[in-house]
Amino acid sequence: MVTLEERLKAELERQKTDLEKSWKKELDKLKEELETKHKEYKKELEKRDNTIQDLSSKLAKKEEEIRLESSSSQQAEGSKEMQERLNEVKNEKDQTNEELKQKTIELERITIQLEEEKRKHSAELEELKKKYNEEKEIHEKAITEKTEELEKLASQLEDEKRKTIDNKGVHEDGNLKKIKELEKSIEELKTENKELQEDFEKRIQLKKQPKPTRASDDVSALKEENESLKNRLSQLAGAKLTEGNPNIADLSDKNRPINLAEKFSELYDNEWTDALEELMDSEKKSEEEGIDILFHIVKDAYEFCSKQSTTLYKSMTKGIKDLGLLDEKMWPQGLSKQIKDHRKSISVLVSNNLSKEFLKSQKHTVGKATSKYAEACAALCWFMCVQDPPVYMDPSVPKGNFDTDKYRAYTKTGKDYKYLVWPPLYLHKEGPMLGKGIAQGK
Known part of the structure; x- marks a missing residue:
């Protein structure tokens, strides 16, 4: 070695x-x-x-x-x-x-x-x-x-090495004594383990013995009733917590507010741009005239969908109110939330028909790109208005100095507003902002 x-x-x-x-x-x-x-x-x-x-x-x-x-x-x-x-x-x-x-x-x-x-x-x-x-x-x-x-x-x-050899004889007797003590402790542990094993088997046999039938049935019934009450309480608490609370988002909902804000921004980048080019090329509109037409389309779409959303909710609650429950405060806890959820689920089915109805309501005829833009505005505004509370679009023309916290400049910056290009979006009225608007400065 x-x-x-x-x-x-x-x-x-x-x-x-x-x-x-x-x-x-x-x-x-x-x-x-x-x-x-x-x-x-x-x-x-x-x-x-x-x-x-x-x-x-x-x-x-x-x-x-x-x-x-x-x-x-x-x-x-x-x-x-x-x-x-x-x-x-x-x-x-x-x-x-x-x-x-x-x-x-x-x-x-x-x-x-x-x-x-x-x-x-x-x-x-x-x-x-x-x-x-x-x-x-x-x-x-x-x-x-x-x-x-x-x-x-x-x-x-x-x-x-020499010290170890010299001390070997001294420690040998002590080590032998320790070995004997350890062997004794092992035997005691084996005996204790055997006793515990026997006791454990006895307990298992006792548990396997059948209990009185009546008591067992009563306990099972009480457990089922307890679980049922817990589920009902959880549903009521969830409905009360989420009703009218935009801060708690349903992550399974593809049309939740944050997603709608992203789609609203994409609408401006894509359909809005195509429609403006069509108005300027085919209808010989100036850029400012085309922007004004497209702004009024999205504004009208939001007003149209807001009215339709309110009308649908009223028609869904008409039967309850006809029975005398005119005040919603008297309704059972969570009923209003359930009706609004049903309205949201129905909104996906009727969005295409509603977009076509909005296009028919427009007073002047529009080209292909502008029609596509108008239908997209209606569909998106419809999903905004059926939220609880509704996502808010502010179409009002701003006043005062140019507010860069709420608006981005279109092509020119300035201290004042010249005209509005695209409205800002909020989680709800007077709520936090989801997306900035766009305005022309002067």
Whole structure:
């Protein structure tokens, strides 16, 4: 079995090996880069040397030509053509000397650059070696410390082991005594558990025995009556709590106020926009005239549906009032709420017919998009008016300064109102706002 000391030593040795491999890899890489650059510079120098040799041979050739020309010129002194040729050769010699001079300067510059690069890389190499030696020293120090700590722990383990062996004989009698006491307690618990089990079975047998029939029937009847009374009380309490209370919403109702407010906003974004375009394009109305027509349609739709909602409620309660219960305060608790709920459930069935009736009641003929807008207004206002209490739409033209808490600007802002575009919506009359209206500022 591998001891803790051996594992720690192996881990420290592995870290040391990894560190040496890492630094060796870095040094080899840097050495390889330096050798590559050295070969490149050496190749460049050889190329420059060849160039210089070529230029030197050219120069020697030119000098030989000059010498021959000079000799020829002495033999044919006074020849004008020979003199011109001599001048050309001299010029070529001067040009060749200039090129040789430039190449020599460039070669010296490259040599200096190579020496500079060599010094730079040598410094980097020395820095890496120094860093490697420092890191190596740190890790060797850490390895030494860990080794000393390991030896100390091993010594402590040996001491504890010896103490345990020495104390074994002392504690053996005490442990044996404790084991016997525990075995005795286990036997006592087994006996107690058996007695409890027998008592439990006796109780079950007693419960299975039939009780007197009359008492059993009386208890069952009383329980059923109690449950029935609880259900009735719960229904009455629920009806009393929710009747006329808009703050308690029926989450199963798709046409609850918050949903109606969203649909009212979508009506303005979609059907209202299409209808306005139709009025301006087909009927050649100005934008303000078209807005006024559409505003009066939604206003008339709400008034029409409010009257229909009241009429339906009156017709549903007529039979009760004909029997003499004219005052609704005298009605049984929750009856008014039940009638309003029935009205709401019927409203879904009659909304299409009611929308068509409203469209027929309009005095002037309208186009296809405007008809669709009018029917949508009627259907939505109908669901608003059958709520308890009704969702309130405020069609009154505002006065005073432009109230940004109640209205959004249509296309222009200003301190005053120019005309109303879309009415605001409230949970009920004088209740919290569900949706802002839209008005043109000036």
